[in-house]
Amino acid sequence: MLELKGIKKSFGGVKALLGVDFSVGPGEIVGLVGGNGAGKSTLMKVAAGAHLPDEGTVTMGGQTPHSPADAIRLGVSLVRQELIQANDLDVGANVLLGHEPHRYGVIDRGALYRKASEALERVGGGIDPRTILGELSPGQKQRVEIARALSLDAKVLLLDEPTATLTEHDAARLFDLLRELKKQGLGMVYISHRLAEVLEITDRIVCLRDGQKVAEVSTSSQTRESLVEFLAGAGGVYSTDLQPPPPYKPEVVLEVRGRVSFDLHAGEILGLAGLVGAGRTSVLRGLFGGRPGKAPDNLIVKMHGKQITLDSPQAAINAGIVLVPEERASQGLILGMLVEHNIALPSLKKFLLEDEKAIAEPYMKQFGIRGGGAASTLSGGNQQKIVLSKWMALSPTVLLLDEPTRGLDIKAKRDVHEVCRKMAAEGKGVIVSSSEADEIAAVCHRALVLSRGAIAGELAREELTDANILKLAA
Amino acid sequence: MKTYTKELRMFGVLVVLFGITALLTPKTFLAAHNLTTDLRLISFMTLLSLGEAVVIIAGGIDLSIGSIVCFTAVTTAYLTAGHGMGIVPAVIIVLLLDVLIGLLQGLAIARIGVQPFVITLGGMLFVRGVADMITRGQEIEFVSRFPGFRFLGEGDGLGLPMPFWFAVAGVAATVFLMHRTIVGRFFYAIGANAEAARLSGVPVVRVRVLTYVISAVLAGFTGLLYSGYLPAPSPTTATSWELDAIAAVVLGGCSLLGGRGSVIGVIPGAAVMVITLNGVNHVINPLWQNVARGTVILTAVIVDRLLEKK
Numbered sequence: 001m002l003e004l005k006g007i008k009k010s011f012g013g014v015k016a017l018l019g020v021d022f023s024v025g026p027g028e029i030v031g032l033v034g035g036n037g038a039g040k041s042t043l044m045k046v047a048a049g050a051h052l053p054d055e056g057t058v059t060m061g062g063q064t065p066h067s068p069a070d071a072i073r074l075g076v077s078l079v080r081q082e083l084i085q086a087n088d089l090d091v092g093a094n095v096l097l098g099h100e101p102h103r104y105g106v107i108d109r110g111a112l113y114r115k116a117s118e119a120l121e122r123v124g125g126g127i128d129p130r131t132i133l134g135e136l137s138p139g140q141k142q143r144v145e146i147a148r149a150l151s152l153d154a155k156v157l158l159l160d161e162p163t164a165t166l167t168e169h170d171a172a173r174l175f176d177l178l179r180e181l182k183k184q185g186l187g188m189v190y191i192s193h194r195l196a197e198v199l200e201i202t203d204r205i206v207c208l209r210d211g212q213k214v215a216e217v218s219t220s221s222q223t224r225e226s227l228v229e230f231l232a233g234a235g236g237v238y239s240t241d242l243q244p245p246p247p248y249k250p251e252v253v254l255e256v257r258g259r260v261s262f263d264l265h266a267g268e269i270l271g272l273a274g275l276v277g278a279g280r281t282s283v284l285r286g287l288f289g290g291r292p293g294k295a296p297d298n299l300i301v302k303m304h305g306k307q308i309t310l311d312s313p314q315a316a317i318n319a320g321i322v323l324v325p326e327e328r329a330s331q332g333l334i335l336g337m338l339v340e341h342n343i344a345l346p347s348l349k350k351f352l353l354e355d356e357k358a359i360a361e362p363y364m365k366q367f368g369i370r371g372g373g374a375a376s377t378l379s380g381g382n383q384q385k386i387v388l389s390k391w392m393a394l395s396p397t398v399l400l401l402d403e404p405t406r407g408l409d410i411k412a413k414r415d416v417h418e419v420c421r422k423m424a425a426e427g428k429g430v431i432v433s434s435s436e437a438d439e440i441a442a443v444c445h446r447a448l449v450l451s452r453g454a455i456a457g458e459l460a461r462e463e464l465t466d467a468n469i470l471k472l473a474a
Numbered sequence: 475m476k477t478y479t480k481e482l483r484m485f486g487v488l489v490v491l492f493g494i495t496a497l498l499t500p501k502t503f504l505a506a507h508n509l510t511t512d513l514r515l516i517s518f519m520t521l522l523s524l525g526e527a528v529v530i531i532a533g534g535i536d537l538s539i540g541s542i543v544c545f546t547a548v549t550t551a552y553l554t555a556g557h558g559m560g561i562v563p564a565v566i567i568v569l570l571l572d573v574l575i576g577l578l579q580g581l582a583i584a585r586i587g588v589q590p591f592v593i594t595l596g597g598m599l600f601v602r603g604v605a606d607m608i609t610r611g612q613e614i615e616f617v618s619r620f621p622g623f624r625f626l627g628e629g630d631g632l633g634l635p636m637p638f639w640f641a642v643a644g645v646a647a648t649v650f651l652m653h654r655t656i657v658g659r660f661f662y663a664i665g666a667n668a669e670a671a672r673l674s675g676v677p678v679v680r681v682r683v684l685t686y687v688i689s690a691v692l693a694g695f696t697g698l699l700y701s702g703y704l705p706a707p708s709p710t711t712a713t714s715w716e717l718d719a720i721a722a723v724v725l726g727g728c729s730l731l732g733g734r735g736s737v738i739g740v741i742p743g744a745a746v747m748v749i750t751l752n753g754v755n756h757v758i759n760p761l762w763q764n765v766a767r768g769t770v771i772l773t774a775v776i777v778d779r780l781l782e783k784k
Contacts (some may be wrong), residue, residue: 313672313675336734338661341659344669346674353654
């Protein structure tokens with residue numbers, strides 16, 4: 001149905017795709033995997049008509065789309081990774097945004113809700129088209145997005161990291177929906193870093209590396225390990241020969257008492273596990289001064305036995321607590337600012353500007369980050385290293401990381417984990433929050449499993465498996 | 475590391491505008507008194523626009539500065555001419571009031587979180603209204619009593635108008651503040667991404683309040699110098715100057731979204747605004763002023779955008 005042949009695409013001097021063949025048939029789910037910068041998203045944008053290929057052809061049912069509007073008309077719909085929807089409009093308006101039924105320019109509200117209801121019915125979940133979109137959960141919003149594609153007579157859905165913001169429960173329900181749509185004859189492309197999901201839902205897997213297709217295999221013949229090999233070339237995501245972190249000291253660095261209470265020891269890497277929405281981010285934000293103008297309630301924190309006040313990020317930083325936030329681009333970095341200036345920003349203390357380059361240099365060298373340009377010009381992995389650098393320059397006592405490797409490729413993930421280990425080896429306290437069990441298992445001494453904002457249990461390093469975490473969290 | 479393409483381009487536009495006007499009306503436009511008058515007006519507009527540039531770079535906007543210029547001028551006149559106060563205490567009191575205006579607007583924006591457009595729109599009306607009440611709608615003549623004060627606005631130093639030297643000092647101080655101090659770095663940081671700046675430990679509320687204080691104080695200085703030049707300030711003094719200042723800042727290459735641009739650009743920006751106005755008066759007639767300035771702004775920003783897209 002959707003057929004891409006010999007697609008080549010470069011941006012400036014950078015070759016993103018070097019001649020890739022890709023196809024999707026009706027009633028088929030094709031997995032598309034690859035590291036960051038492997039070309040997955042570019043390939044999907046070419047398929048959706050958002051980029052025109054330099055060479056090669058895209059055909060959908062024999063016709064070639066030249067624009068996103070063309071692609072939609074031919075039945076190719078991209079279900080976007082970052083949902084760009086109108087949060088203040090209701091669900092019905094979002095489903096038919098840009099395609100509203102109208103009479104002489106006046107929207108026919110009856111027809112709008114009728115059409116929206118039909119599409120919503122197909123995605124299930126009992127969503128009322130009159131609800132304001134902003135009131136829905138991420139999982140429901142995604143259903144709205146899929147309903148929108150269906151209302152446009154989509155025949156092929158391109159799903160880019162569809163479970164990135166979903167809870168496990170919502171992800172499972174999404175899979176039920178995808179299977180149902182498959183039965184109805186829709187073709188789908190499933191892009192994800194989460195190999196377990198790809199193995200579960202797809203029929204066929206295409207693996208990209210550095211803009212080339214390195215494997216195209218039937219899903220049933222694959223295991224996690226074999227996929228990892230394709231992705232990395234060699235070696236695993238978190239190699240099994242990874243040494244356990246060196247034992248931590250008995251000395252308590254941070255004593256936290258509140259809704260979630262725990263002690264963090266010197267040299268310890270503590271995991272915060274749990275589903276999306278379990279309250280991991282709130283715990284970390286609480287330790288980092290809370291939300292703007294709102295100090296966290298009923299939270300007592302002692303550092304080295306002395307009580308400290310954490311009513312702003314500034315106070316937390318002064319106390320030696322730093323946070324690598326969840327959203328790299330919007331919270332961690334000032335994208336338009338030079339790499340050096342980003343790294344030096346929290347270190348600036350004097351009225352006259354200090355030598356920002358000299359502050360940043362050692363870390364840029366250590367991580368191999370190129371300076372002289374805006375942070376936005378670097379890849380996701382290098383951007384995260386900028387965020388790490390800016391905190392390392394302060395040599396903090398406690399390092400908090402919220403989903404530190406989300407969206408990063410395997411090599412960048414390892415680098416981030418290496419930083420955690422190094423900080424711990426220097427006797428700092430480290431807290432890693434992650435929705436990926438194997439990430440927690442790979443780096444942490446022990447983990448607290450959160451559920452509904454409270455601790456549901458604690459797991460030692462040896463017990464850290466998906467199953468054990470889910471048992472406590474779900 | 476940083477290129478000043480936009481600023482240089484605007485200097486180019488300025489030279490071309492100047493050249494065209496000079497060619498069309500060499501006698502009147504190039505006359506010495508006309509050139510110094512232009513330079514004086516450019517200096518007022520530059521000083522005023524510097525503060526606006528600081529606010530805009532830090533991600534805000536300030537609509538109250540034209541009113542503050544007027545308020546400063548008429549209140550100084552009121553205190554001296556109306557109440558027999560000396561010029562020095564009057565200036566000190568008025569500048570303190572300007573600081574207070576900037577502080578209150580800044581606090582409402584940064585602490586309470588009202589959009590800067592709305593707060594400073596209210597401030598603009600309120601402050602202009604106070605000027606109306608103080609003057610009862612009349613002009614107040616006062617500068618003839620204070621030759622020293624008058625000299626600052628109308629006099630010359632080293633053959634150039636005094637306001638020019640104040641503008642030079644203002645530009646130097648602002649450039650230093652923006653590019654050589656931590657405060658300047660914070661202005662750019664909160665303009666580009668306030669949340670990331672906050673999470674990096676930048677005291678966002680205080681820094682943001684400071685931008686409105688700087689803007690109000692620079693408007694106050696402009697008002698003092700301008701009242702040394704004006705025969706008599708009235709409640710219509712400096713009407714819509716805030717819009718001219720915003721135009722000068724945008725022409726100078728700053729983004730209204732914040733975080734981008736430089737204060738250097740306000741010099742050609744302000745000069746283009748003044749020269750266009752004056753040039754039209756000489757070349758065609760004053761009725762064309764606004765059409766000409768509108769044309770310059772629209773052409774400049776559209777061409778700039780087109781060049782950027784390439």
